[in-house]
Amino acid sequence: MGERLLAIDTASPACSVALFENGALIAASYAEIGRGHAEKLVPAIAKLPDRGKADKILVNCGPGSFTGVRIGISAAKALALAWGSDIHGYNCLALVAAQALDQLEQPEPICVAMLAGHGQYFVQNYCANGKPAGDFASLTPEQAVQEVRADVIAGSAATELATLAGSKRDISILPNAAHIFLVAEDMKNMFPKPDYGRKPDAKPTKTG
Structure with missing residues (x-):
C-alpha cells in the first residue's frame, strides 16, 4: 500500500470525504445535507477502505459554517492523533475556485462567492492559475457586487451575485473533497485551525 491521504470537507452544506493513494482517488463520499455533519461525517469515513486510515489528513478550515468547520477540524485532529498522521488545512474558497476552473474550457479569473449567513457572502477573487488575487471578506450583497473582478462567479452564492452584478456567468458549486x-500544493499547508470568516453569532454571557 502506498501513501494515503484523507480529505475532509464539512465547511458548507455539503459533507464530503475522499481517500487517495499516491495521489489517485480510490474512494469518496459526497452529500449535500445542509445540517447534521456531526452525524454523517464519521460513518462516511468509516465506509472508506481501511476505515479511511491515512498517512496524511487535509481538512477544510473555512471560511464557512461555524459548526461545520469545527466538526471537520475536530474529527481530523482526533484521527491524526489516533493514526499518527500528518494534518494540514486548506481554504474553502480556494477549493471552490479550483473546481470552477476545472469546468472552464480555458483558464480565466474567477470570483468565488459563498453564502456566509445573515445575508452576507464570503467573496474572494482568484487569478486564472487558481492563486488568490486578494484576501477574502464577508460582505453584504451590495458590497460584494463592487468586489467582483471576474466575468465568472462560482460558489453557493454565485447565481445570486451574478444576477446582482449583471453580465456575469455563474457556476453554482460547493466544495468537494x-x-x-x-488545489496547488502550497495552498494546502494551513495550520488546522478554524477560519470562520466572521464573528460568532452569539457572544458568551459575562458573569460576575
Missing part, C-alpha cells in the same frame, strides 16, 4: 488535488 474528491477534487482537493486541483
